[in-house]
Amino acid sequence: MVTTTTARASARLSEEQLLQMYWYMLLSRRLDERAWAMHRQSKIAFHISGMGHEAAQVGAAFAINRGVDYVHPYYRDLALMLAIGITPTDFMMSLYGKKDELSSGARQMPSHFSSKALNIVSSSSPVATQVPQAAGIAFAIKYRQQMGLQDPNDETQPRLVFTTLGEGSTSQGEWHEGMNWAGVHDLPFICMVQNNLYAISVPIEEQMAVAHVADRADAYGVRGVMVDGNDVLAVYDVMAEAVERAYNGDGATLVEAKTYRIVPHSSDDDDRSYRSREEVEEWKKKDPILRFQKVLLEETILSDTLIDDYESRARDAVNKAQVEAEAAPWPAPEEAIGDVYAPLEAI
Numbered sequence: 001m002v003t004t005t006t007a008r009a010s011a012r013l014s015e016e017q018l019l020q021m022y023w024y025m026l027l028s029r030r031l032d033e034r035a036w037a038m039h040r041q042s043k044i045a046f047h048i049s050g051m052g053h054e055a056a057q058v059g060a061a062f063a064i065n066r067g068v069d070y071v072h073p074y075y076r077d078l079a080l081m082l083a084i085g086i087t088p089t090d091f092m093m094s095l096y097g098k099k100d101e102l103s104s105g106a107r108q109m110p111s112h113f114s115s116k117a118l119n120i121v122s123s124s125s126p127v128a129t130q131v132p133q134a135a136g137i138a139f140a141i142k143y144r145q146q147m148g149l150q151d152p153n154d155e156t157q158p159r160l161v162f163t164t165l166g167e168g169s170t171s172q173g174e175w176h177e178g179m180n181w182a183g184v185h186d187l188p189f190i191c192m193v194q195n196n197l198y199a200i201s202v203p204i205e206e207q208m209a210v211a212h213v214a215d216r217a218d219a220y221g222v223r224g225v226m227v228d229g230n231d232v233l234a235v236y237d238v239m240a241e242a243v244e245r246a247y248n249g250d251g252a253t254l255v256e257a258k259t260y261r262i263v264p265h266s267s268d269d270d271d272r273s274y275r276s277r278e279e280v281e282e283w284k285k286k287d288p289i290l291r292f293q294k295v296l297l298e299e300t301i302l303s304d305t306l307i308d309d310y311e312s313r314a315r316d317a318v319n320k321a322q323v324e325a326e327a328a329p330w331p332a333p334e335e336a337i338g339d340v341y342a343p344l345e346a347i
């Protein structure tokens, strides 16, 4: 297992790309905050938040070929999804459960993201079930390349599969099966574990007997990397290396991004019963967005005026998305029993 990378791939990011990264992190946070408010106003039934995870997700998104490489996300991946092309209105439609909701016509819970056009694969609610599915798609990519059905250098085709999950979910059998398959077949596969120290109320010490999720990589024969998940550029660096390995046929990578969710698990959870306010406040000081803002200010890529400008753009985008989703029609009650993933006739 390795813990650091030597080359700083992020050094090649342009100012425009850095500002885009900042934008998606900010947009995700403001949307997320609105979702909590909407839940407390009884406008929506449920929200599961990505607050605190934005750096891990946006850093990863920018390292892959967004919208082309396959992504198999989990429910906390709002910032990842926005960076790939899910829109604020798409997200709001899922919160409301409106008829034309992108992922499933509102038959899935919110935050079960998918988009055929963007190669984002739909997940089931049981955690970690996406991992063997993601490894299976990675196997198909490798097989197609070996059979000459796909040029390994064709950037218009998916060349890897990126999947994510939480550290608690690595206790599930599916995670082991998927990781093992990726290792055995040296697949173009990247699994990023967003380690936020808790699986709802269960702390990591009760979930695993090793110190780090990435410690398990050797056992699967994949490369394991640990990274500060609140540092967007550090995540980009390790992900860029993992992506290069996948594209070059050098095999799978397990990335462990150490982070923290600064709010309860979901709108149905009260985290005061299992973690101290002091702990939460300590982590808020490491807020990934403020941290990146500081870097960009130091580099004079951001200015105070630009920060205000981004804030008002984010507020406008969130307002517009909410208004659009509110105005959209509800599904008819009988539509609830329709197909979840695709209409049968389309398969």
Ligand SMILES: Cc1ncc(C[n+]2csc(CCOP(=O)(O)OP(=O)(O)O)c2C)c(N)n1
Pocket (backbone or CB within 6 Å): 076, 125, 126, 127, 165, 166, 167, 168, 169, 170, 172, 194, 196, 198, 199, 200, 265
């Ligand atoms: C197989 C299965 N068991 C239990 C649940 C209920 N559940 C939903 S999220 C979750 C916690 C997952 O924690 P972790 O993997 O650390 O991800 P995090 O939510 O912290 O990002 C649990 C237990 C589930 N969805 N699927």
Ligand SMILES: [Mg+2]
Pocket (backbone or CB within 6 Å): 166, 167, 168, 194, 195, 196, 197, 198, 199, 200
């Ligand atoms: Mg967790």
